[in-house]
Amino acid sequence: MTYLLILPIxxxxxxxxxxxxxxxxIRTERTLSLIGVSALLGVAVALFLEVWNGGDAQILTxxxxxxxxxxxxxxxxxxxxxxxxxxxxxxGLMTTIYSTVNIDRQRVAHGYYPLVNFLLMGICGAFLTxxxxxxxxxxxxxxxxxxxLLGLGVEADQLxxxxxxxxxxxxSSTIFLSGLGILYGVAGTLNMADAAVQLxxxxxxxxxxxxxxxxxxxxxxxxxxxMFPLFFWMPASYHTPPxxxxxxxxxxxxxxxxxxxxxxxxxxxxxDAAYTHRTVLLWMAGLTMVIGVFGAMSQMEMRRILAxxxxxxxxxxxxxxxxxxxxxxxxxxxxxxxxxYIIHHSVVKSNLFLISGVVRWLRGxxxxxxxxxxxxxxxxxxxxxxxxxxxLAGLPPLSGFWAKLTLVQAxxxxxxxxxVAVALFxxxxxxxxxxxxxxxxxxxKPKGETxxxxxxxxxxxxxxxxxxxxxxxLLVVATVLLGLFAEPVIAVALTAANQLLEPSIxxxxxxx
Amino acid sequence: MILPPSxxxxxxxxxxxxxxxxxxxxxxxxxxxxxxxxxxxxxxLLRGHNDPGGGFVGGLVAGSAFALHAFAFGVQQSRxxxxxxxxxxxxxxLLIAAGSGIxxxxxGHPFLKGIWSETVVLxxxxxxxSPFFFDVGVYFVVIGVVVTFIFTLFEDANN
Numbered sequence: 322m323t324y325l326l327i328l329p330i331x332x333x334x335x336x337x338x339x340x341x342x343x344x345x346x347i348r349t350e351r352t353l354s355l356i357g358v359s360a361l362l363g364v365a366v367a368l369f370l371e372v373w374n375g376g377d378a379q380i381l382t383x384x385x386x387x388x389x390x391x392x393x394x395x396x397x398x399x400x401x402x403x404x405x406x407x408x409x410x411x412x413g414l415m416t417t418i419y420s421t422v423n424i425d426r427q428r429v430a431h432g433y434y435p436l437v438n439f440l441l442m443g444i445c446g447a448f449l450t451x452x453x454x455x456x457x458x459x460x461x462x463x464x465x466x467x468x469x470l471l472g473l474g475v476e477a478d479q480l481x482x483x484x485x486x487x488x489x490x491x492x493s494s495t496i497f498l499s500g501l502g503i504l505y506g507v508a509g510t511l512n513m514a515d516a517a518v519q520l521x522x523x524x525x526x527x528x529x530x531x532x533x534x535x536x537x538x539x540x541x542x543x544x545x546x547x548m549f550p551l552f553f554w555m556p557a558s559y560h561t562p563p564x565x566x567x568x569x570x571x572x573x574x575x576x577x578x579x580x581x582x583x584x585x586x587x588x589x590x591x592x593d594a595a596y597t598h599r600t601v602l603l604w605m606a607g608l609t610m611v612i613g614v615f616g617a618m619s620q621m622e623m624r625r626i627l628a629x630x631x632x633x634x635x636x637x638x639x640x641x642x643x644x645x646x647x648x649x650x651x652x653x654x655x656x657x658x659x660x661x662y663i664i665h666h667s668v669v670k671s672n673l674f675l676i677s678g679v680v681r682w683l684r685g686x687x688x689x690x691x692x693x694x695x696x697x698x699x700x701x702x703x704x705x706x707x708x709x710x711x712x713l714a715g716l717p718p719l720s721g722f723w724a725k726l727t728l729v730q731a732x733x734x735x736x737x738x739x740x741v742a743v744a745l746f747x748x749x750x751x752x753x754x755x756x757x758x759x760x761x762x763x764x765x766k767p768k769g770e771t772x773x774x775x776x777x778x779x780x781x782x783x784x785x786x787x788x789x790x791x792x793x794x795l796l797v798v799a800t801v802l803l804g805l806f807a808e809p810v811i812a813v814a815l816t817a818a819n820q821l822l823e824p825s826i827x828x829x830x831x832x833x
Numbered sequence: 834m835i836l837p838p839s840x841x842x843x844x845x846x847x848x849x850x851x852x853x854x855x856x857x858x859x860x861x862x863x864x865x866x867x868x869x870x871x872x873x874x875x876x877x878l879l880r881g882h883n884d885p886g887g888g889f890v891g892g893l894v895a896g897s898a899f900a901l902h903a904f905a906f907g908v909q910q911s912r913x914x915x916x917x918x919x920x921x922x923x924x925x926x927l928l929i930a931a932g933s934g935i936x937x938x939x940x941g942h943p944f945l946k947g948i949w950s951e952t953v954v955l956x957x958x959x960x961x962x963s964p965f966f967f968d969v970g971v972y973f974v975v976i977g978v979v980v981t982f983i984f985t986l987f988e989d990a991n992n
Contacts, residue, residue, distance in 0.1 A: 323943070324938055324944075327938065327944045331931065331935065331944075334927070334931060335928075335931065338923075338924045338927045338928055338931070339924070341920050341921075341923060341924040341927075342920075342921065342924045344918075344920055383943050383944065384943050385943060385944055385945050386943065386944075386945040386946050386947065387942060387943045387946040387947075
């Protein structure tokens with residue numbers, strides 16, 4: 322069944338290539354992409370089931386070109402990777418459905434669908450590879466696609482956002498590449514499993530060198546994950562492109578950074594957890610949470626608020642990673658919290674972005690003051706937003722509640738009460754921002770200046786509206802179900818966390 | 834602007850470079866060099882089988898052949914000479930390269946494992962194997978990319 326490992330990369334690639342052939346046939350491209358992304362989701366489900374049913378020690382591996390492990394490129398899927406690929410398929414399908422009505426013909430005619438498919442290929446590749454240099458390559462694949470997707474359409478503020486995004490990501494890639502050079506020099510290998518083995522030896526004689534290397538990779542991935550103090554590019558760029566693009570980015574791109582952090586800080590850089598995890602990661606997580614949520618308070622545009630919240634939520638994800646190795650002993654519950662948080666956040670945040678698109682479509686603007694009154698004209702949309710927003714704020718019984726609860730429990734179990742306090746404090750202000758959107762956009766009557774397109778949804782048809790709403794509805798159902806059936810979700814996350822925190826399983830699977 | 838050239842505001846008369854440089858020396862040289870360079874690119878591609886060379890370098894040589902052609906005769910005529918859209922070259926190349934990997938997957942081996950034929954032996958390159966098709970795929974992708982760059986830059990310079 323190892324071919325399941327390569328299909329999540331091959332399917333988007335082939336879909337993208339075939340869309341290249343049908344460059345200007347918009348309808349064909351849309352259909353192709355819908356089929357391709359559905360197939361990706363199907364394969365992702367199969368991969369997840371295969372890994373999950375295999376039990377605790379099940380890790381699928383494939384050696385590309387049949388070159389044995391430390392020399393060739395390894396692909397490996399443990400439960401965490403499989404969960405991430407499953408999320409990619411889900412968010413990819415939802416945004417693709419949404420994009421059939423949200424993306425204008427101009428953008429489709431200039432390669433929207435091939436680019437989205439290549440982006441999905443890059444994301445899946447990053448989640449599945451077991452080789453540091455190959456990870457870099459997948460980063461480049463997804464970054465180049467995302468550069469063009471952000472800039473596609475060439476509106477002034479879009480170009481401004483894209484420029485910041487491109488520059489900071491090139492800096493990050495350069496740092497990543499330098500780190501790879503040093504890693505190869507120090508450990509003589511780029512295979513993640515082999516690097517873990519080799520660096521454990523190096524760390525005994527030269528621990529400072531390994532910690533330095535860890536910090537280089539930390540900076541590279543923290544930029545991609547938008548952590549404090551390297552987050553400013555995200556609120557500057559995520560609100561500019563069409564909504565289905567921002568939703569895709571918000572749901573998946575920062576997760577690739579978080580995923581890489583988790584991978585290297587559970588597998589490779591574990592020798593000095595007192596410094597790397599308990600000091601650096603924990604502080605960065607705390608500051609990311611607080612600064613992100615305060616940044617959101619000052620914003621008055623829906624997508625900017627959401628982008629700042631993404632920063633703050635990344636803090637929660639890294640918090641679990643830091644807590645997992647901050648105590649006297651390893652705490653799998655904390656890492657499980659991170660994994661639940663990643664699932665929850667992908668589902669909810671891309672959904673909120675999708676809703677902001679409908680708001681902009683119906684109100685002609687997403688500036689809070691130019692909107693209003695949606696509760697009377699579109700009650701169902703208001704309900705959907707309310708559920709998603711409250712899930713983000715962490716109200717029971719929605720998915721956000723369980724994600725936060727797990728993290729809080731893990732933090733308290735090892736006596737880190739101050740960071741738990743910070744996390745809860747951040748939750749309160751998340752609630753504040755969500756309430757602000759709720760009252761401006763949905764509850765209050767429109768006042769002040771409204772946009773000329775106010776409540777003139779440009780000849781909208783029932784079909785168009787339902788295609789906008791369908792993915793939103795599905796994602797809201799997902800967040801409710803994730804909350805109601807929290808027990809199996811926590812069980813899956815805990816198994817994945819246990820696998821991650823026991824690197825010998827991974828190493829043995831890659832290099833038997 | 835990302836608008837296709839046909840939708841560009843056209844308030845200036847088309848300048849000369851779009852039609853080539855109109856130099857007799859360059860025209861004559863380009864006419865002779867295009868087939869030579871293309872042949873050479875195939876030589877480099879095949880040589881890459883066992884020696885330095887390969888699809889990437891071969892593709893660059895072939896791409897530069899079309900660049901020279903575009904300098905001499907203009908983009909419009911180069912597009913006609915190329916016959917297919919550069920995008921199709923990329924798509925075909927990617928398909929061929931992916932296909933060479935999928936072939937081994939279908940035989941139950943890991944992706945991209947080299948599968949060598951024992952019976953088919955070609956005169957110039959020796960045993961035929963799936964890595965050869967991977968290289969051919971790279972060759973076409975590189976041609977497509979290089980030609981797209983050059984044509985786009987040319988057309989942009991003229992708008």
